[in-house]
Amino acid sequence: MKQIIFLATMLFSIACNAQYAGILIGDNALIYPDSTLNRLKRVSDSLTLKCKTEPPKAYKSKAQAKAHFIQIGKSRSKEALLDIEANIPFEDFVKKYKTANVDRDVLVVKSRYKDDDGQSMVDFSNVQFVNDGEYILTFEDDQVLYDKPKKGKWLFKFIEADKYWDSGDSLMAFYFTGEFETAALPAKYTALAQYVDCLIDPSSDMLSENAHVSYEDICTDPSSRVCRFIEYVHAANQKPDVINIDDWIKAAVLLREWESKRMEKADELKRRDPKFNVLMDEALKAAKAGAVTDDEFHNYIERYYPPAEALALKRNKKVLHRLLLRGEYIQHAIHLARLSAKALNWNVFIRAHIAFLGEEFVDSHDKDQLITRYDYSKELEALDLNLPDLLLGSCLAVEGAGPYHHSIDVWRAAAVFVSGKSSVRKEVEQKLLDMISDKELDDYNRSQMYFVYEHISERLVSEVSTKNDDRLAVAVGTLPTYLKKRIEVGVLWKD
Secondary structure (H helix, E strand, O other): OHHHHHHHHHHHHHHHHHHHHHHOOOOOOOOOOHHHHHHHHHHHHHHHHHHHHOOOOOOEEOOEEEEEEEEEEHHHHHHHHHHHHOOOOHHHHHHHOOOOEEEEEEEEEEEEEEOOOOOEEEEEEEOOOOOOOOOEEEEEOOHHHHHOOOOOOEEEEEEOOOOOOOOOOEEEEEEEOOOOEOOEOOHHHHHHHHHHHHHOOOOOOOOOOOOEOOOOOOOOOOOOHHHHHHHHHHHHOOOOOOOOOOOHHHHHHHHHHHHHOHHHHHHHHHHHOOHHHHHHHHHHHHHHOOOOOOHHHHHHHHHHOOHHHHHHHHHOEOOOOOHHHHHHHHHHHHHHHHHHHHHOOHHHHHHHHHOOOOOOEEEEEEOOEEEEEOOOOHHHHOOOOOHHHHHHHHHOOEEOOOOOOOOOOHHHHHHHHHHOOHHHHHHHHHHHHHHHHOOOOOHHHHHHHHHHHHHHHHHOOHHHHHHHHHHHHHHHOOOOHHHHOOOOOOOOOOO
C-alpha cells in the first residue's frame, strides 16, 4: 500500500513538472508570447477606452453589523441553548454563564457562496485582527435568515458531540448590538470599483457554472471513451508499468523519462495511426457530454484542437482552494490563463492571471537559465492596465455590482505593490492611509485597507517598514475605538 501511495504521489509530481515546462515560455521573459500579448492588448485598449466613457455608477458597501460573540461548551451548552432560543438578554447571559468565552464588539459581515458540492451557503463571520479568534457561523442558504432583522437578537450554531466531534457539545453565537447596514461607497472610490467591473465582467466567472470537483479516475468506467483513448495512447507508446517495480527510484526515473517524451511520441503516433484521431474525436465528444477527464487528456486536446476546446474542459474542472491543494489550484489557474489567452477569452484570462499574482515560481523559459518570479504583474503591465487601481478596486468590498464582482486576497495585492516600482508603491501607500483615515468609508473597507497596508509593510526591509508603521499608527488612530483597540500596528499574526 505504501508503494502504491508513493507511486501515485510521484506520478502527480511528474505530471506537474511536465505541465509547468509547457507553461513558462517566451523569449520576452513573460509567460505569454508577444503575438498573444498583442492580441490581448487590443482587447485591453478597447476596454480602457470604454472605461473612460462610461457614466459613473453607484456602489454600496458590504453589509456589516456590530455584535458580541460567545462560545460555551460541554456541560452547560444545552442549557445555554435553551436560554438563547428564548432570546435571553446578552448581559443576563454573561452573568449566568461566567465560564463562557466572550468577545465584545466584533465587526460581522455576511456572505453568500456555493460550497465545494455546489450547495448555496451563508456565512456570518468576524473581521479577524491579530489577537482575535476566527468566528464563523455557516448555514444552508435561507433568504429569511439572511435578511431578517438581527439587532437585539441571537444567531447561533449548536454542535452536538458525535464520532466526528468528540470534544463535547458546543454552542457558538453572535448577539447583534446593531443592524446589518450597507452604506453608499463615497464617489471618490466608486471609480476604483467601476474600473474593476469595466475590465472584468461581473456577470460571469472564471469557471463554468457546471464546474465540479471530480474524485473519479477517468477509467472508473472502463467503457468510457476518454479512458479508451488514454489507454490506447499508453499502450501504443509503451508507458512503463511501474506498480510492480520494487525499486522506487528506478520506477520514478522510468516514469519521468516517458513523461518527458510523451507529447513527442503522441505526435508520431498521430501521424502513423489513423485510429488516434478517431478515438480522440470520440473521447472529446464524450467529454463534452460530461465524461470524466484529466490533465493528460486536456494536454492532447490543447495540442490538436483549437484552444477553446481545451479551455472549455479546464473551465469545467474545479480545484479546491485549500492548503494541501494550493499548488494544484494555482497550477490550474495558470493553465486557464494560458489557454484563455490563446483563445482570446478576456474575462477568463484576466481572472485566471490575477489568481496567481504574488505566487513564487521558478520559470525556465530558457533551459540553461532559471529565473525566479514573485508576482507575475509584468504580463498585465504589458497590456497597459492601471494595475494599482485594478488591485485596489478589487480589494474594496462592494455589493450590488453583479454576482461575480472581482475580488482579490489582500496579501496578493500587497505582494504586487511591493515588487513593483517604489514610486508607485509609495503612491499606493498614501492612498491606503487616506482610505483608512476616511470616516466616510465604511468600517469593513477601512479594515481591508489596513490589512493591505500591513501586508505591504511586512514584506519591506525593516528600516522602511518601521517608517511605514509610524504612518500607519496615525491612520489607525482615526478608526472607531472598537476596531483600533484590536490592532497592533506592525503585527499581522502571532505564533
